Amino acid sequence: MPQRKLAICALALAAVSSQALAGPTLDAVKKRGYLQCGVSTGIQGFSAPDSKGVWHGLDVDMCRAIAAAVFNDATKFRLTPLTTQARFTALQSGEVDVLTRNVTPTMARDTTLGLLSVAVNYYDSQGVMVARKLGIKALKELDGATICVQPGTVTELDLADWFRSRSLHFKPVVIEKYDEIVRAFAAGRCDAFTSDKSQLAATRMTLENPGSYEILQENISKSPLGPMVRQGDDNWINVVRWSFYAMLEAEEFGISSSNVDAQLKVNNPNVQRILGVTPGMGRNMGVDDRWAYNIVKQVGNYGESYERNLGMSSPMQLPRALNAQWRDGGLMYGWPVR
Numbered sequence: 001m002p003q004r005k006l007a008i009c010a011l012a013l014a015a016v017s018s019q020a021l022a023g024p025t026l027d028a029v030k031k032r033g034y035l036q037c038g039v040s041t042g043i044q045g046f047s048a049p050d051s052k053g054v055w056h057g058l059d060v061d062m063c064r065a066i067a068a069a070v071f072n073d074a075t076k077f078r079l080t081p082l083t084t085q086a087r088f089t090a091l092q093s094g095e096v097d098v099l100t101r102n103v104t105p106t107m108a109r110d111t112t113l114g115l116l117s118v119a120v121n122y123y124d125s126q127g128v129m130v131a132r133k134l135g136i137k138a139l140k141e142l143d144g145a146t147i148c149v150q151p152g153t154v155t156e157l158d159l160a161d162w163f164r165s166r167s168l169h170f171k172p173v174v175i176e177k178y179d180e181i182v183r184a185f186a187a188g189r190c191d192a193f194t195s196d197k198s199q200l201a202a203t204r205m206t207l208e209n210p211g212s213y214e215i216l217q218e219n220i221s222k223s224p225l226g227p228m229v230r231q232g233d234d235n236w237i238n239v240v241r242w243s244f245y246a247m248l249e250a251e252e253f254g255i256s257s258s259n260v261d262a263q264l265k266v267n268n269p270n271v272q273r274i275l276g277v278t279p280g281m282g283r284n285m286g287v288d289d290r291w292a293y294n295i296v297k298q299v300g301n302y303g304e305s306y307e308r309n310l311g312m313s314s315p316m317q318l319p320r321a322l323n324a325q326w327r328d329g330g331l332m333y334g335w336p337v338r
Contacts, residue, residue: 023235026286029070029097035077037063038087038096041178044202045309045316046102046122047079055079061305062100062121062227064298065243069282069291074298085152085176088113091230098240099228102196104154109228118241120226121302122310123322123331125219126155127197129204132214134191139218143168145191148181150174158221159194182206196223201316238285244302246292248334249274251301252325260296274337281337292337302332 029035039047039059047057060079068074080096087103090096092114102124103109105117128147130136139162149156151174163170173190175181185193186207193200197215204210229240250256253271255263263271272278275296276289283289299305303325310318324330 023233023239023286025097025230025233025236026070026239033076035063035067035070035098036080036096037066037077038080038082038090038099038101039063040101041081041083043102043178043199044205045198045314045318046202047081047100048202056309058122058305058309059100059102059227061299061309062244063098065247065295066098066100066240068294068298069239069243069246069285069287072288072290072294074294083176083178084150088115091115091228094230097229097236102199102225103228104223104225105228106154114231115228116231116237117226117228118237119244120224120331121244122198122225124196124198124223124225126158126194126221126223127200127215127219129185129193129195129200129213129215130191131188132212136192136214137216139216139220140166140168142170142192144170146171146173146189148173148175148185148190148193150178150181150195151176154221154223155195162220194220196225198310198316198318201318205315235286239287242285242335242337243291243295245334246274246295246337247299247302247305248325248332249337250292250296251303252327252334255296255301256304257296257298257300260293264293270337 042048045057047055047059049055063077063079064074067077080090082090082101087099087101091099103117110116128139128142136142147159147170149159149172173184175184182203184190200215204213207213227240229236253274255271255274264275264277273281275293276282276291279289281289282291306320306323307313310316320330322331324332326333
């Protein structure tokens, strides 16, 4: 190919690359000076305020990780608590930049809302909690029961599907606000309460005499959870997706918040790419090459986040199970930072 044509091709590729980095959401976030994340109205272990009003949880850490990638500063974010009914509208309208709350990816949501699920940061399943005094041990024993459930959720749809497919019946008690539906269940307005099992475990901790409630072993459905963004902005999709995968890859390669500085000197090509010692990965997304270093240094790897928010070091005390790394028998499998 003549030299002139090679030069023209190079310029064209550069133009395409430049356009790819000019994501409107990333530009807007940088101009604003902070990231706006939509979270739940309060779910222990995922996103909930402590006694001082400081929010913590796995989903809050996801927000912090994105902020660290964009600003090199995990504190440059704000949270908007959103109900299940308001969450998608808030993202569609631009009120928030990303939903880092318990959202289940489904085909209908990805194809009808103008939104996109970008990763799964917690593999869960839908279950049912009952008062032990009722003596219920199996889901089929809830035939004809009243069941508390939040509206506008996959939980509501899967509950109906489960009963209909077995020719069983139930009476839904539908309440939008989570704290109100918990009070209704505790007051005995419904025989059972259905939600993600992790959410049920968190809720049980808040009830008077938690030991008097039981989460049935059976599952109604699978319930993967993860962040969601608007469609049509590939650059922002990359920033959010790879902020999470950086946390997974860091854990897999033994990089933690306590040793990340020492890991900068490790002669491992994978580690060098993750931490930006080998340049280019951050620039490809329009952020600093130390984007993943900043995530791990300031937020931690996925295992650290899980342990302090949901693991055995937390009040939740949930084992990793499906959320363990793939090499440990779980489903967490980070895409290569390469």
